[in-house]
Each structure stands twice: as structure tokens, then as C-alpha cells.
Amino acid sequence: MELKRVVVTGLGALTPIGNTVPEYWDNLINGVSGAAPITRYDTTLFKTKFACEVKNFNPEDFMDKKEARKLDPFVHFALAATDEGVKDAGLDFEKLDTNRIGVIWGSGIGGLKTFFDEVVNFAKGDGTPRFNPFFIPKMILDIAPGHISIKYGLRGPNFSTVSACASSTNALIDSFNYLRLGMADVIVSGGSEAIINEAGMGGFNAMHALSTRNDDPTTASRPFDKDRDGFVAGEGAGCIILEELEHAKARGAKIYAEIVGGGMSADANHITAPHPEGLGAKLVMTNALRDAGLTTSDIDYINVHGTSTPLGDISESKAIIALFAENAYKLNISSTKSMTGHLLGAAGAVEAIAAILAVKNDIIPPTINHFTDDPDVDPKLNLTFNKAQKRVVRAALSNTFGFGGHNASVIFKKYQE
């Protein structure tokens, strides 16, 4: 059976550095940080007091007040990004076979705020279980693609992918697979996350995973810098419309890039720490390249996972050198988490958008906040420190690694007939 080709025909983004794709991209290539003191709750007793929050966002711009009240913020974010993605793709669902349009959406945790609020409410009572009837359908992670399908009447494949910080990359790979197998014409894919609340930040703080640079939030996310001290939490959503090539051509859709490969692997090592030599990271990139039928010399840009944690950045850079060998030094590499913070389950989606636009626009967004070289990072790697760089990008690879040892990578290539 011959596999079909799959292209990107629409993008939507709601991020800490921009509530639309044009604004997000503009701030990416200008090196803008989205970090600031947390506004959502009182941080007095918390070790980390800042994060990359989505700003100036009102869910009622995308749904009525009654609907907004019944949805967790991670679904508000999903519907906002999807609104932009669907419009950008020019999808007119009245004229398309909606039985063949699916939604595959990732999130790492789902409705954490809803769960937290309901349990706190229960704990304040006398033990009588007075849970809101919307508690479960508001919290469950798969409700995001559920709501997207209900809003647009999309009756194709519909589910969520969960692999912590690799979740939305897994959503893209699953979407790619169903489309190339001919099981759908279009899939609305991506992911969303909303964990900037007491439970999310308290939990990650307890793991010592977060930066505590409270005196200087905008420089706290500094991947590959010697003085990095943990990741900066982010939130938001990314929507990527993937479409079978002939279907896209038939309706005259604009094409951003072609998705040509997906790779998956597991570290099988530790629940949260990366494999010290980056074995799982090397394997996932190997698998993605093999799936794409490309070699290391075909890749011009890697949007790395690069969370700004002491261990993760080192093992990922080792994995790149182990796999790419001499070609590792010809690449551009950057961690856009230096600007957006870590969107966890939505990271794969928003970083795939960065990779897609790098391929389309031939610009590499930078790794900002580089001050001091880390002796454990090979200085010959071009980590695109501090300033965007122009270069032709034939193909870009985006890495994501999740707690549990889940690794997922995707490759986007310039579209050619």
C-alpha cells in the first residue's frame, strides 16, 4: 500500500509570547521572553514566583460565558488556538466530508485546576461529597478534542495522546499516520496545557524541576547556559492542521510545509531524569530520520527539547553529536523554551509551529539568555545564541521528551510538488 503525503495547511497559537501565530513568530525571531511574576494566585509561600503565562486572554472572545464556565483553562486555550488554525487553513466544513475530519489533541495533565478546585472545595466541607456535575467532564484530558469536534461537527478519529511533555508531538505523529494511511482527509492536531496554578507549580517545585530565579524571571529560562537552574513553566496551545496532500491541492489550500517523518522511543531508565548519554534521544531522532527517508545531512535545524534543566540539556546535546557526528556542527540548533517557557503537553505543538515557520521563512529563532558557556556543552555546536539567524532550512526536526522517559520527534520539510 502506498502511503499518502501529508502537509501543513493551517496554524494557530496561543502562547506566553503571542496570542496569534504572527505575533508568536514575530516575538520568537526577536528574542522576546514571556516570563513574568505569576498573576493567577498568591505566590508568597511558593519557591518559584514567576512563569510564562498567557496574557490578555479572555475565553469569552471564543465562546459564550455559560460555555466558558464549564470548561477548564486547558480547553479554553485549545478552542482559541483551534479557532485561528481552522480559519487560517480556510476549512469550510459545510463543503467538506466531516466524517473524514478528525481531531487528535495532546495534553500532559488536562484539567488540573478543575481537579484542584473541586478537591479543595470538598476538603473544606464536612465530608459530604458535593462535587459539581461538570467536574469530571471538565477535567478529563480527552475533553479538549471532544469540544473541538462538537464545535465544528467533526466526526472523524477523535482522541487524546498523553506522554507528558511529548504529548502533542505524539498527537502530530498519530495524525500523520492516520492521514498517510488514508483513514482521514484532515486532522486538527496540536495540544494545550494549563498548569500555572497552586497544584501544578507546587508539584513541579517539589521535584526541584523549576527555576527559582525570582529576582530575574526573563533570564531564568537559559537552555545550555552554565548557570541554568531548571525549567520555567509555560502554558497555552498550538494547533496544526494536517491534511492529505491531494485533498489540500483539490481545495487550493496554502501549504506551509510537508510533514515527512515521526519517531518515537523510550529511555527505559528513570521516571524523570533523562538517560545520561541521551540514548533514548538518539534513538528517537534516528527513528524519525529513518521514517522520513532522510539522512543527518538533510536536516538544517533542530528545535530541541532543551528545557534549561542541568541534566536534560547535556544529554540532548550528546545525543545530537552521537547521531549527527560531523553534521552536528553544520546544523542550527535552538531552544525556543528560552522565550516561551516550557508548555509541557503543548510544547510539541508550539515548537512544531516554530520548526514549520523556520522551514517556510528560512529564519532560525534563537536560544535567548546565553551568558556563560557550559564546559559540558560542545562549543562547536551552533545553538543560535541570543539572535535569530537566517539560513535556508530544507528540513527541521523538533524534539520533545516527557517524564516517564517518552521521546517523540517530528520532521518538517519544504514542500515541493
Add this chain to the structure above:
Amino acid sequence: MSDIASRVKAIIVEKLGVDESEVTPEASFTNDLGADSLDTVELIMEFEKEFNVAIPDDQAETIGTVGQAITYLEKNVK
């Protein structure tokens, strides 16, 4: 309008996102005000909280309109 009636209406306007003019005594939560089964459960819970009463399930099932809610609460709220 009694105090209970106005508080009941305010809850319905807030929870169902409807206009106050639609909240007439005959209005059915599901047929006229756009509530689904979960909305109805939530409304009953809000009444319980607002008026500090416990509405047993078999009683809750008999409350389907704005008027029925007001009548029930006027009778049972001390």
C-alpha cells in the same frame, strides 16, 4: 416577587446564561432555558447551597420549571 423567587432567578440567569426576561414561572429548564441534564443537577446544587437545604433526589426530579423550584424552596426553606 418574594426574596426566594428573586434569588432563584438570579441563580438561573447566572448558571444557564439566559436573559432574565426568559426566566418566567412556566419556563422549563430543559425545554425553554437550554439546560441539559448536568446543568439541571448543577442548578439543584446551587439552590441547596444558596438556601442551605438538602433536596433529596426524588424531590429534585419533580423540579423542572422555574415555578416548581420557587414553590419547593418557599415551602422548605426555614
